[in-house]
Amino acid sequence: MKKNKKCSKCKITKNIIKFYLRPERRKGKGIRSICKSCDATRKSKYYSTEDGFMKKLFSSTKDRKVFSKRHISHSIDFTREEFFEMWKEYKKKYGMFCFYTGIPINFIKSSEHIRGNQVSVDRIDNDLDYTKNNIIFCSSKANFMKGSVTIDMCRKILALYEERQGIDKNNKIDTMKGHNQ
Numbered sequence: 230m231k232k233n234k235k236c237s238k239c240k241i242t243k244n245i246i247k248f249y250l251r252p253e254r255r256k257g258k259g260i261r262s263i264c265k266s267c268d269a270t271r272k273s274k275y276y277s278t279e280d281g282f283m284k285k286l287f288s289s290t291k292d293r294k295v296f297s298k299r300h301i302s303h304s305i306d307f308t309r310e311e312f313f314e315m316w317k318e319y320k321k322k323y324g325m326f327c328f329y330t331g332i333p334i335n336f337i338k339s340s341e342h343i344r345g346n347q348v349s350v351d352r353i354d355n356d357l358d359y360t361k362n363n364i365i366f367c368s369s370k371a372n373f374m375k376g377s378v379t380i381d382m383c384r385k386i387l388a389l390y391e392e393r394q395g396i397d398k399n400n401k402i403d404t405m406k407g408h409n410q
């Protein structure tokens with residue numbers, strides 16, 4: 230049995246352990262034509278395209294377990310097709326920008342411990358699951374920051390802010406009515 234094989238991509242002859250086996254359906258031709266390292270390069274290129282990145286984002290969202298006060302679950306109520314539809318709608322409405330911070334978002338995966346500006350899926354209310362009604366796209370960085378902020382905290386911050394700024398909610402509504410007339 231041959232011990233070495235030439236990679237069809239990088240043209241380097243390598244030991245066959247540097248090649249993946251083909252899936253079983255391709256019996257007879259046991260070893261793939263491109264080597265493991267060329268395969269890794271190909272994969273990482275694909276995952277930094279919009280299509281590859283969003284597919285991966287969907288599958289990691291689908292597999293993610295949600296730990297909340299009340300339960301542990303991993304329920305999503307949308308299909309991959311619906312996920313892509315929501316992303317399309319998001320881009321139409323907000324562009325390629327983080328919902329929370331407005332900074333440009335991208336498909337570049339940053340290294341393990343750094344929260345970058347790549348697209349991520351946030352749960353608006355951290356106590357609820359990844360559902361159509363409860364998700365929004367934002368940067369990974371903003372997602373991480375918001376992870377420890379509850380809806381109740383947001384309400385309190387806003388209420389305090391408005392109080393300190395002397396903003397009267399009822400007044401604001403009246404002004405808006407005035408504009409519409």
Ligand SMILES: [Zn+2]
Nearest residue numbers: 236239264267
């Ligand atoms: Zn190769």
